Structure formats: structure tokens, C-alpha cells
Amino acid sequence: MKTLVCLKQILDPEIPPRDFTINRDSRQAVQGSANLVTNIFCENALESALQLRERSEGEIAALAFGPASAEDSLRKALALKADEACLVEDDSTAYRNSATTALVLAAAIKKLGEFDIIMVGREAGDWGAGQTGGLLAERLGLPCVTFVDHIEASGDGVTLRRQTELGWEKVEVKLPLVVTISNHEENVPRIPKTRDIMMSARKPVTNWKLSDIDLTDEDLKTTGDALDVIDLFIPEKKTDCEFIEGDSLDDKIDEFAKRLAGIVQSA
Amino acid sequence: MKNIVVCLMPGAQFDKSTAGLLASARGLKGQLTVIVTGTAEDDTTASLANQADAVIVAEAVGLNEYQPELVLGVLQTVCSDLNPDIVLMAGDTYSQELTPRLAGRLGGVSAGDAQSLTLENDNLRITRSVYGGKAMAVVELRSTPAVVWVRARSFAPAAPRDSSGSIEKRTVELSGDAAKHVDATKIVERHEESSGTVRLEDAMVIVAGGRGLGGSEPFEELKSLAETMNAQQAASRAACDAGWVPPHWQVGQTGKKVAPELYVAIAISGASQHLMGIADAKVVTAINTDSDAPIFKHCQFGLVEDYKAVVGPLTERLKALLS
Ligand SMILES: Cc1cc2nc3c(=O)[nH]c(=O)nc-3n(C[C@H](O)[C@H](O)[C@H](O)COP(=O)(O)OP(=O)(O)OC[C@H]3O[C@@H](n4cnc5c(N)ncnc54)[C@H](O)[C@@H]3O)c2cc1C
Ligand SMILES: Nc1ncnc2c1ncn2[C@@H]1O[C@H](COP(=O)(O)O)[C@@H](O)[C@H]1O
Numbered sequence: 001m002k003t004l005v006c007l008k009q010i011l012d013p014e015i016p017p018r019d020f021t022i023n024r025d026s027r028q029a030v031q032g033s034a035n036l037v038t039n040i041f042c043e044n045a046l047e048s049a050l051q052l053r054e055r056s057e058g059e060i061a062a063l064a065f066g067p068a069s070a071e072d073s074l075r076k077a078l079a080l081k082a083d084e085a086c087l088v089e090d091d092s093t094a095y096r097n098s099a100t101t102a103l104v105l106a107a108a109i110k111k112l113g114e115f116d117i118i119m120v121g122r123e124a125g126d127w128g129a130g131q132t133g134g135l136l137a138e139r140l141g142l143p144c145v146t147f148v149d150h151i152e153a154s155g156d157g158v159t160l161r162r163q164t165e166l167g168w169e170k171v172e173v174k175l176p177l178v179v180t181i182s183n184h185e186e187n188v189p190r191i192p193k194t195r196d197i198m199m200s201a202r203k204p205v206t207n208w209k210l211s212d213i214d215l216t217d218e219d220l221k222t223t224g225d226a227l228d229v230i231d232l233f234i235p236e237k238k239t240d241c242e243f244i245e246g247d248s249l250d251d252k253i254d255e256f257a258k259r260l261a262g263i264v265q266s267a
Numbered sequence: 268m269k270n271i272v273v274c275l276m277p278g279a280q281f282d283k284s285t286a287g288l289l290a291s292a293r294g295l296k297g298q299l300t301v302i303v304t305g306t307a308e309d310d311t312t313a314s315l316a317n318q319a320d321a322v323i324v325a326e327a328v329g330l331n332e333y334q335p336e337l338v339l340g341v342l343q344t345v346c347s348d349l350n351p352d353i354v355l356m357a358g359d360t361y362s363q364e365l366t367p368r369l370a371g372r373l374g375g376v377s378a379g380d381a382q383s384l385t386l387e388n389d390n391l392r393i394t395r396s397v398y399g400g401k402a403m404a405v406v407e408l409r410s411t412p413a414v415v416w417v418r419a420r421s422f423a424p425a426a427p428r429d430s431s432g433s434i435e436k437r438t439v440e441l442s443g444d445a446a447k448h449v450d451a452t453k454i455v456e457r458h459e460e461s462s463g464t465v466r467l468e469d470a471m472v473i474v475a476g477g478r479g480l481g482g483s484e485p486f487e488e489l490k491s492l493a494e495t496m497n498a499q500q501a502a503s504r505a506a507c508d509a510g511w512v513p514p515h516w517q518v519g520q521t522g523k524k525v526a527p528e529l530y531v532a533i534a535i536s537g538a539s540q541h542l543m544g545i546a547d548a549k550v551v552t553a554i555n556t557d558s559d560a561p562i563f564k565h566c567q568f569g570l571v572e573d574y575k576a577v578v579g580p581l582t583e584r585l586k587a588l589l590s
């Protein structure tokens with residue numbers, strides 16, 4: 001089974017709000033003291049791919065579209081024993097919407113070869129668009145299943161488990177297809193060994209410019225114009241919390257219980 | 268403008284989500300058509316027609332069950348005929364799955380989690396939370412159709428219109444592109460948590476637990492507390508990822524967006540991604556050992572204590588108060 005995992009490098013989404021700032025003019029977040037990390041759902045996807053390979057063999061390729069720094073996400077994938085890695089380097093700092101990303105990823109995938117399963121995260125932790133998987137499937141002319149959290153080879157296809165509103169579903173699929181991966185206790189990303197991290201520094205990462213995949217800035221402008229960010233701002237919201245006081249724990253619990261009961265009764 | 272609202276059957280009724288979805292569309296000018304995929308009850312169709320210019324009930328073999336490629340093909344076929352400017356869907360799993368794919372099929376553009384919709388020179392503008400709830404963005408969609416899923420339950424329902432729209436049943440035959448992957452994926456098993464309980468999204472009271480609980484057993488203790496208050500149980504992502512509770516209990520950016528009268532967060536720190544799920548809660552309160560936990564910045568009142576010392580006696584007190 002040949003799997004391709006798409007990795008997006010983003011600003012660490014778990015930095016506290018007080019450390020998060022934006023540039024309203026460029027409508028982008030400011031990096032400040034935040035680290036660049038691989039989007040968590042991409043890591044869940046890579047973990048799913050690694051587990052699938054352990055169960056039914058095959059190869060894993062990792063693909064990223066982004067600035068030169070995105071190579072770090074690919075190196076980490078190599079440290080976790082991905083077989084090959086490719087960066088489509090973006091030398092612009094412009095906001096890239098999902099339509100543009102899907103265009104670029106699809107062109108790169110066509111050049112990389114044939115894959116049985118193409119995995120993306122359910123959404124990226126920065127813009128939270130959640131559109132790339134579906135758009136990529138349409139660009140590649142493939143079927144797609146979203147919110148997948150388990151993949152099992154079966155016959156000439158695979159069986160997927162995917163999350164739903166009230167539980168889960170089992171989906172039998174033919175290959176090839178695109179899946180978007182969601183988090184689950186089973187695909188919590190493993191940590192690479194120090195030794196493997198050091199080894200990965202020497203492994204090759206294919207570096208392509210847009211021209212290498214036959215795309216022009218004009219192509220990216222067309223998809224870019226279709227959806228653009230007009231404004232970005234930090235909403236103000238603060239509630240003054242009243243901490244429940246009391247002479248003893250019992251008193252506090254008593255007071256807390258009364259408040260809860262009051263709301264429950266009028267709800 | 269020609270706008271479409273998509274209602275997926277079965278399961279969809281004229282519930283809070285559908286009502287909010289229609290209200291979001293009615294805030295826009297233009298002709299509104301509702302597409303229902305699969306067989307709908309007559310009173311559901313009638314309620315839909317009260318809110319739109321036209322209702323098209325699309326029927327096809329196998330459509331009374333959600334199969335992604337089939338529903339997509341049917342929507343593609345019906346939408347192509349109507350040549351819409353905007354297509355709106357609700358925020359359920361299936362609608363989220365279909366949104367970008369339908370946009371791809373129709374040559375349009377897609378986005379998700381719209382919290383408000385406006386028109387600017389006939390282009391759709393949406394506001395949505397980004398950066399895990401730390402910022403808001405206004406996004407403009409300039410290609411047609413704009414296919415968008417909206418945070419449907421956050422829109423207040425609109426009153427019925429003066430006259431009701433037309434209702435048409437249409438049998439759809441898939442051909443060409445629309446038929447291409449119909450057999451490629453098949454949902455063969457569905458598992459849903461026992462019925463009879465209220466959906467988390469519609470719950471009036473929610474008791475949620477986080478990583479600070481340290482395991483699955485404390486969720487049992489919270490169950491008694493929840494039962495006492497007639498509440499639903501929920502969790503942070505950390506608790507779900509640990510496997511203490513199932514994934515569909517998760518509240519937040521990538522979990523449920525809830526709107527209860529009361530949300531009790533126990534041993535949850537209040538990361539922005541979690542808070543994104545409770546923006547519509549009326550009263551938020553928390554039990555946490557750390558008075559600096561960000562959750563308290565969103566609480567009307569809170570209790571700085573170890574949950575272990577609180578939950579048992581609190582449940583007893585509430586039993587007495589609420590009996
Ligand atoms: C892209 C993305 C999407 C995400 N989506 C979601 C989402 O949908 N939902 C979500 O919840 N998270 C989401 N997260 C994760 C989020 O950033 C946080 O990591 C997560 O919410 C933390 O969960 P927690 O509050 O349970 O754990 P922690 O942050 O570890 O907090 C535990 C809390 O328990 C308290 N505590 C410890 N012991 C006790 C005790 N004995 N009594 C009382 N209090 C105690 C501690 O003081 C602490 O405040 C997402 C993250 C990313 C990057
Ligand atoms: N620049 C990128 N490079 C590689 N993969 C990406 C990129 N942007 C998005 N993706 C993939 O698409 C998923 C969803 O992203 P989005 O649709 O932007 O929320 C991510 O988890 C990635 O797997």
C-alpha cells in the first residue's frame with residue numbers, strides 16, 4: 001500500500017491567547033515567540049499511516065507546501081521513518097487558501113506518482129478551514145471519506161472507521177482515495193527517537209518550486225482571488241469571574257450547589 | 268441571487284439546526300430553494316416550504332441512507348440545473364464532508380463554520396473563528412457558487428413567510444461525472460450512542476470533564492452529578508484523546524458547538540480551542556485547582572478546589588435542592 005501524507009506547518013496553536021498577536025494590515029498572525037509546529041491532525045494522519053504500514057507493509061511519502069521552514073515538518077516525518085519527503089516551496093508570504101493549496105498539492109501528487117491512500121488532516125489548526133481534503137479529492141478525481149480515525153486493509157481495498165455526530169461508522173472503500181484524519185486515542189502521534197532525528201538530517205528531501213510542477217503565479221492568483229481574507233481581528237471578551245468564598249469547604253460547596261440549582265431550575 | 272439550502276435526509280427534521288440554517292439563508296436577498304435529499308415527512312416538507320420559494324425533494328435509489336458519493340452526485344445534478352450563487356449546509360459531519368466536494372464539482376469555492384453571512388457586491392462574506400478561537404476573520408468568497416457550511420444552531424430561527432413556496436418531487440438519475448464514484452465507498456455499519464438522550468448540541472445543562480480528572484473512573488462520578496442536574500456529559504479533547512470517553516463527547520473547535528443554559532467545566536483548563544465550543548453557553552462555571560486557569564476568564568462564577576473533594580458532596584447537596 002502506498003500512502004501519501006500531506007503535512008502543514010503552522011504557528012503553535014496551543015500558545016496562550018496573551019502571547020498571540022496579529023498584524024491587522026497584512027491580516028496574518030505574528031509569529032512572535034511561538035514555535036512552528038506540524039498541524040496536529042497531520043501528525044495524527046502520519047501516525048495512522050505508520051500503523052497501517054506496520055500492519056500491511058508498503059511505503060509512506062510526506063508532502064508539504066510552504067516556506068523553506070516547512071522542511072522541518074518533513075524531517076520529523078523522516079525521523080519517524082517516512083520513506084520519502086517532498087517540499088513544494090512557497091516563496092511568497094501571501095495567505096494561501098484551501099483552493100490554492102489543493103491545486104498545488106494535486107499537481108505535486110501527480111508528479112510524485114500513484115498512491116493508494118492520500119491522507120490529510122481534518123483541518124489545519126491555524127485557519128481551521130477543513131476544505132483541503134475534499135477539494136484535493138475533486139482535483140484528483142478521487143472519492144473521499146472524512147473524519148477517519150482507523151484504517152484497516154481488507155481484500156483489495158480498505159475498511160475505514162470514521163467519526164460521526166453520535167458515534168462512528170465503518171466504511172468499505174476501493175482504492176485509491178483521499179481521507180481526512182481526525183484525532184483518536186489510537187492515533188496519538190509517537191515521538192521520534194533522538195537517534196532517528198539525527199539520522200533524518202542526512203536523508204534527502206525533494207525540493208520543488210512551483211515551476212517544477214508546471215504551475216505559475218498566475219494559476220495561484222486565480223484560486224487565491226476566489227476566497228480572500230478581508231479582515232482579521234482579536235475579539236474582546238472578558239467575564240469577571242466571581243470566585244465562591246466560604247469559611248469551610250462545606251460552605252463553599254453549599255453556595256456553589258445553590259447557584260447551580262438556581263440555574264437548573266429555571267433552565 | 269439564487270440561493271440554495273441543503274437538507275440531508277434521513278435524520279434531518281425541522282429541528283434547531285435546520286431552522287437556523289434556513290434563517291441564515293433568509294438573511295440574504297434572492298430566490299431561496301431548499302433541496303432535500305431523500306424522502307422527507309410531509310410536515311417536514313411543508314415546514315421547509317414555509318421558509319423558502321421552492322422545495323425540491325430529490326429522490327434516487329439508495330438515497331434514504333447517507334452514502335457520500337451518492338448524495339454528492341445527486342446534489343451536483345440538482346444544483347447544476349439551478350445554477351446557484353450560494354449553497355448553504357448545516358454543520359453536521361455529512362454536510363462538512365460534502366461542502367468542499369460540491370464546490371469542487373460545481374466549479375465554485377468553499378468554506379466552513381460561518382458564524383455570520385452578509386453580501387458585499389453580491390459576493391458572500393462570512394465571519395468565522397480562526398487560530399483556534401483566538402481571532403476572528405472576515406472572508407470573502409468571490410467565485411460561484413459559494414458553498415458554505417454554517418454554524419446553524421447559532422442563528423435564531425426566522426418566522427414563516429406570508430406565503431408558502433412550491434414543493435416538487437424529483438427523481439434523479441445520475442450520469443457522467445455525477446455517477447463516477449457511487450460504488451467506491453460504502454458505509455456498512457453505523458454505531459450511535461443509545462438513543463433517548465438529548466443531543467449534546469441541544470442540551471440545557473452540560474457537565475464536562477478534562478485531563479485533570481486523570482482517568483475514566485472520575486467520569487463515572489461526574490455521571491451521578493450530571494444525572495442529578497438532568498445534564499448531558501461532555502469532555503475536552505485531552506480526555507477524549509486519552510480514551511477515557513468516546514470521541515463524540517468532545518466539545519470545542521473540532522468537537523461539538525454547544526449552547527446550554529449552564530456549562531460546568533471540571534478540571535478543564537479552558538484552552539481557546541475548547542472555548543470555541545462553548546461560545547453560545549449562557550452561564551459557564553468551573554471547578555479547577557488553579558485560579559489562573561483561563562477557563563475562569565469565561566466563567567460567571569467558579570470554585571477553586573480539587574474536584575475530588577467537591578463532586579461527591581456537591582452531588583448530594585444538589586439532590587436535596589433539586590428533589
Ligand atoms: C487544531 C486543534 C484543535 C483542537 N480542538 C479541540 C477541541 O475541539 N476541544 C478541546 O477541548 N480541545 C481542543 N484542542 C486541544 C486544546 O488546545 C487543549 O490541549 C485541550 O483542550 C486541553 O484539555 P484539558 O483542559 O482537559 O487539559 P489541560 O489543559 O491539561 O487542563 C487540565 C486542567 O485540570 C486542572 N486540574 C488538575 N487536577 C485537578 C483537580 N484534581 N481538580 C480540579 N482541577 C484539576 C488543571 O489545573 C488544568 O487547568 C485542540 C487543539 C488543536 C491544536
Ligand atoms: N500547505 C500545506 N501543505 C501540506 N498539506 C496541507 C497544506 N495546507 C493544508 N494541508 C492539508 O490539508 C489539511 C486540512 O487543511 P485545511 O483545509 O487548510 O484546514 C491539513 O491537515 C493538511 O493535511
